[in-house]
Amino acid sequence: MAEVPEVDEDYITHSEKARVLSVVERTPAPEEQITLEQTVQLEILTGKFKGQITETINVLSGNSIYELPVSEGDKVMVHIEEYPDSGDYVVYVSDYVRDTYIYWLGGFFLLCVLAIGGMQGLKTIVTLGITMTLVYKVLLPALLAGYSPILITVGIAIVINIVTYLVISGFQRKSYAAIIGASLGVIIAGVLAYTVGSMVRLTGLSGEEAGMLLYIPQGTVFNFKELMFSGILLGALGAVMDVAMSISSAIDEVHRANPLLKSKALFAAGMTVGKDIMGTMSNTLILAYTGSSIPLLLIFMAYDTPLARIINLDLIATEIVRSLAGTIGLVLTIPITAVIAVGMKGK
Structure with a gap:
């Protein structure tokens, strides 16, 4: 599911999912002060630009905290800057797609609770759902509103x-x-x-x-x-x-x-x-x-x-x-x- 775009003064930003189709790597000269440059071909999987093929440059600086090395077949989150006047857009790799495995883990958790707990396990899942709803639909909005x-x-x-x-x-x-x-x-x-x-x-x-x-x-x-x-x-x-x-x-x-x-x-x-x-x-x-x-x-x-x-x-x-x-x-x-x-x- 695509995220709601954010509107800036000159462009609209989107956060979408994409698949890495190919990666071409270049080792820069020492004076460029980066360790690796990846030319990444992407297929956008969600949102307004779904199905479009685009390229972006992914620069690796040697700082493992911030860089995101990618390989062919990876699914990544991309930050898209869309310029409405010209119809152009620019894409940057912003993060890895992690939700698929998180959903699998969540499903395994539910399966374990149901298999071991039976009817009590089902009640546990119901109460967990109610708790999450109260936190995300009542508590957080109330705090954000200044209560x-x-x-x-x-x-x-x-x-x-x-x-x-x-x-x-x-x-x-x-x-x-x-x-x-x-x-x-x-x-x-x-x-x-x-x-x-x-x-x-x-x-x-x-x-x-x-x-x-x-x-x-x-x-x-x-x-x-x-x-x-x-x-x-x-x-x-x-x-x-x-x-x-x-x-x-x-x-x-x-x-x-x-x-x-x-x-x-x-x-x-x-x-x-x-x-x-x-x-x-x-x-x-x-x-x-x-x-x-x-x-x-x-x-x-x-x-x-x-x-x-x-x-x-x-x-x-x-x-x-x-x-x-x-x-x-x-x-x-x-x-x-x-x-x-x-x-x-x-x-």
């Missing part, structure tokens, strides 16, 4: 909680206990992150993407600190929901097996399960945030950067607050959900 990031994210998180638990487990007491426990756990994580983040003066502008939001065409004035905390809330949501349902389900199963158990014994059973989950889920959150920062951590290690310098960087402090606040919210979800689940049993 309060924290308020809209808390609202979306609670809706995701309710819908997920009710679709997967039905209208049962264990679902209600998990909804309340997970919602409180996420809110605790958000309050902690906001409080500590304000105390340590986090800006929310530690990433390049946040800075780019200053120049978007919509002209929205963002509260970057609140945007950062909304990200923390969403990041903690999945793990907190997992823990809340595990505790609530464990207490429900124990109660079904022995309805005569007192509240204290039910609570102890829930806490036993929670303590087992706590270590692995805490690692999940910490490792998820650490994994995204490995290149930066390697740079710090390579240059023997002092710990005091590292921990006081806005970017690092943000990730630390993010991971610790999320983990604390997860840990506190265990007793909160256990108390609520036991209370709903009325023993």
